[in-house]
Amino acid sequence: MASMVSVQGLSKIYDDGFKALDSVDLEIEEGEVLALLGPNGAGKTTLISAICGIATATSGTVTVGGHDNVRDFRAARSMIGLVPQELTIENFETVFNTVRFTRGLFGKPRDDAYLEKLLRQLTLWDKKDNRLLTLSGGMKRRVMIAKALSHEPRVLFLDEPTAGVDVELRKEMWDVMRDLKGSGVTIILTTHYIEEAEAMADRVAVINKGEILLVQDKAELMKQMGKKTLTVDLDAPVDSLPDSLAQRGVELGADRKSLIYTYDTAARKTGITDLLADIRKAGLHLTDVHTKQSSLEDIFVGLVTEDAA
Amino acid sequence: MNFQAIRAIYIFEMNRTFRTIWQSIVSPVVSTSLYFVVFGAAIGSRIQEVEGVSYGAFIVPGLMMLTVLMQSVSNAGFGIFFPKFTGTIYEILSAPISVLEIIIGYVGAAATKALMIGLIILGTATFFVDLEIQHPFWMIGFLVITCFSFAMLGFILGIWANNFEQLQLVPMLLITPLVFLGGSFYSVSMLPEAWQKVAMFNPVLYLISGFRWAFFGMADVPVGWSLAAIGVFCAICVVAIWTIFRTGWRLRA
Ligand SMILES: Nc1ncnc2c1ncn2[C@@H]1O[C@H](COP(=O)(O)OP(=O)(O)O)[C@@H](O)[C@H]1O
Numbered sequence: 144m145a146s147m148v149s150v151q152g153l154s155k156i157y158d159d160g161f162k163a164l165d166s167v168d169l170e171i172e173e174g175e176v177l178a179l180l181g182p183n184g185a186g187k188t189t190l191i192s193a194i195c196g197i198a199t200a201t202s203g204t205v206t207v208g209g210h211d212n213v214r215d216f217r218a219a220r221s222m223i224g225l226v227p228q229e230l231t232i233e234n235f236e237t238v239f240n241t242v243r244f245t246r247g248l249f250g251k252p253r254d255d256a257y258l259e260k261l262l263r264q265l266t267l268w269d270k271k272d273n274r275l276l277t278l279s280g281g282m283k284r285r286v287m288i289a290k291a292l293s294h295e296p297r298v299l300f301l302d303e304p305t306a307g308v309d310v311e312l313r314k315e316m317w318d319v320m321r322d323l324k325g326s327g328v329t330i331i332l333t334t335h336y337i338e339e340a341e342a343m344a345d346r347v348a349v350i351n352k353g354e355i356l357l358v359q360d361k362a363e364l365m366k367q368m369g370k371k372t373l374t375v376d377l378d379a380p381v382d383s384l385p386d387s388l389a390q391r392g393v394e395l396g397a398d399r400k401s402l403i404y405t406y407d408t409a410a411r412k413t414g415i416t417d418l419l420a421d422i423r424k425a426g427l428h429l430t431d432v433h434t435k436q437s438s439l440e441d442i443f444v445g446l447v448t449e450d451a452a
Numbered sequence: 453m454n455f456q457a458i459r460a461i462y463i464f465e466m467n468r469t470f471r472t473i474w475q476s477i478v479s480p481v482v483s484t485s486l487y488f489v490v491f492g493a494a495i496g497s498r499i500q501e502v503e504g505v506s507y508g509a510f511i512v513p514g515l516m517m518l519t520v521l522m523q524s525v526s527n528a529g530f531g532i533f534f535p536k537f538t539g540t541i542y543e544i545l546s547a548p549i550s551v552l553e554i555i556i557g558y559v560g561a562a563a564t565k566a567l568m569i570g571l572i573i574l575g576t577a578t579f580f581v582d583l584e585i586q587h588p589f590w591m592i593g594f595l596v597i598t599c600f601s602f603a604m605l606g607f608i609l610g611i612w613a614n615n616f617e618q619l620q621l622v623p624m625l626l627i628t629p630l631v632f633l634g635g636s637f638y639s640v641s642m643l644p645e646a647w648q649k650v651a652m653f654n655p656v657l658y659l660i661s662g663f664r665w666a667f668f669g670m671a672d673v674p675v676g677w678s679l680a681a682i683g684v685f686c687a688i689c690v691v692a693i694w695t696i697f698r699t700g701w702r703l704r705a
């Protein structure tokens with residue numbers, strides 16, 4: 144698949160000398176949802192700003208749909224829709240006017256039928272003549288999305304779209320994103336909610352301190368780096384862990400009634416069969432067995448702490 | 453050229469103007485009327501004529517300039533300061549538009565509003581004095597180009613300003629003295645000779661002089677100088693705005 148957005152060697156040093164992006168390379172494929180995951184201050188917003196033309200890159204190049212975002216900025220920017228992190232709106236404008244304004248700004252001729260469809264999709268049509276200051280926070284966020292989509296962009300950047308948003312609205316946002324993905328729009332989503340990346344992304348990029356630590360297919364990432372824990376519940380507490388089990392790396396649970404074994408799902412031999420045999424040999428009786436797959440969160444925290452070390 | 457964008461910005465800004473149209477019109481009309489009462493009637497009854505023109509009529513071009521300059525600067529300043537202040541400027545910065553389109557949209561809208569108010573003041577003036585405009589074409593020409601060039605100045609000011617105080621204070625401290633000292637209420641020839649020389653450094657003098665020439669056919673400085681001065685001023689503003697957007701000064705991180 145062709146790259147929709149191509150970022151090469153992108154660095155950003157702010158006026159105060161702070162290096163917010165350090166030679167970032169990133170290829171975003173057409174039609175995918177890429178979650179850009181990173182802690183606060185990692186450089187997510189800076190990266191988006193440099194791609195969209197809000198911040199000037201110190202070095203490096205960006206192309207969108209094959210168009211250089213500086214030399215051929217008109218073509219590049221026409222393809223982009225941006226929902227910024229902050230809720231920034233013209234409070235005294237009406238919903239319809241503000242959305243129509245953005246469409247014009249991006250060089251598209253007036254098309255009120257399209258805007259009507261868009262506002263209906265985002266359940267904003269009833270509010271189209273309302274001034275923005277009369278809307279709830281969630282509605283305002285949807286107006287921001289409507290503005291970003293008003294000129295039918297091929298690439299949509301969503302900078303922390305669900306930060307500080309209640310659970311219900313978050314689910315609604317996700318539905319909106321799925322619809323968009325369905326219509327072929329490439330989506331770049333920044334978030335520090337792992338749950339969101341897990342729910343929405345095709346691929347995950349992890350950024351920390353201005354550097355991309357990894358870009359990978361989400362499912363593959365979880366499979367490759369995913370650890371699973373096996374918990375064995377015992378019928379009676381034990382005083383100490385039998386040597387045969389300790390050698391396998393088994394730990395005793397805090398309640399002394401369970402054994403915890405962490406293994407790698409990607410390994411050829413997980414050692415579970417041998418472990419169960421050893422438990423029986425040690426004369427222990429088990430009442431229950433369960434496993435837990437580690438989440439993206441664990442992977443992420445692992446990566447970022449490793450990076451800090 | 454992204455004409456859709458120019459249109460969008462222009463319409464958006466004009467909507468903002470029309471939302472507050474009464475505020476925008478009432479205050480200049482009231483203050484102009486006051487000027488006529490004070491300067492035209494009270495003082496004018498003693499001064500009688502300036503170079504063959506009744507004093508009441510003589511101050512009309514200056515009064516129009518006073519309001520038009522203030523309006524152009526503050527409209528354009530506010531027009532770009534507000535999105536910067538609320539953060540909606542991100543849209544302008546990320547849109548496929550060039551500096552020229554931004555200038556035409558924002559400055560054009562601010563200048564239009566100032567022009568409308570200038571004409572309203574002219575209309576108000578006709579209630580107080582008899583006016584015969586000798587060069588109506590030039591009068592409108594001077595007015596339009598003044599609105600545009602000072603709207604550009606205001607635009608620069610709006611980008612420069614970090615807060616509302618700066619945005620309001622600078623036009624007051626800059627424009628008001630320049631207009632008052634630029635011969636809005638007197639002919640420069642009425643000043644002592646030393647001050648006449650100083651006054652020549654005031655760019656607004658050339659504007660008012662040219663404008664007054666369009667009304668009455670008489671001027672403090674040759675009308676060609678007036679045109680040259682405003683042309684140079686315009687060029688400086690265009691270069692300044694172009695540089696601001698190219699470097700991203702106060703706009704882009
Ligand atoms: N205009 C700026 N000037 C100086 N430093 C900045 C500026 N904007 C952001 N930064 C710094 O750059 C780093 C990355 O910020 P940002 O891209 O906003 O992170 P994120 O969006 O991942 O939370 C932060 O340390 C932040 O303080």
Ligand SMILES: [Mg+2]
Pocket residue numbers: 187188189228302303
């Ligand atoms: Mg951010």
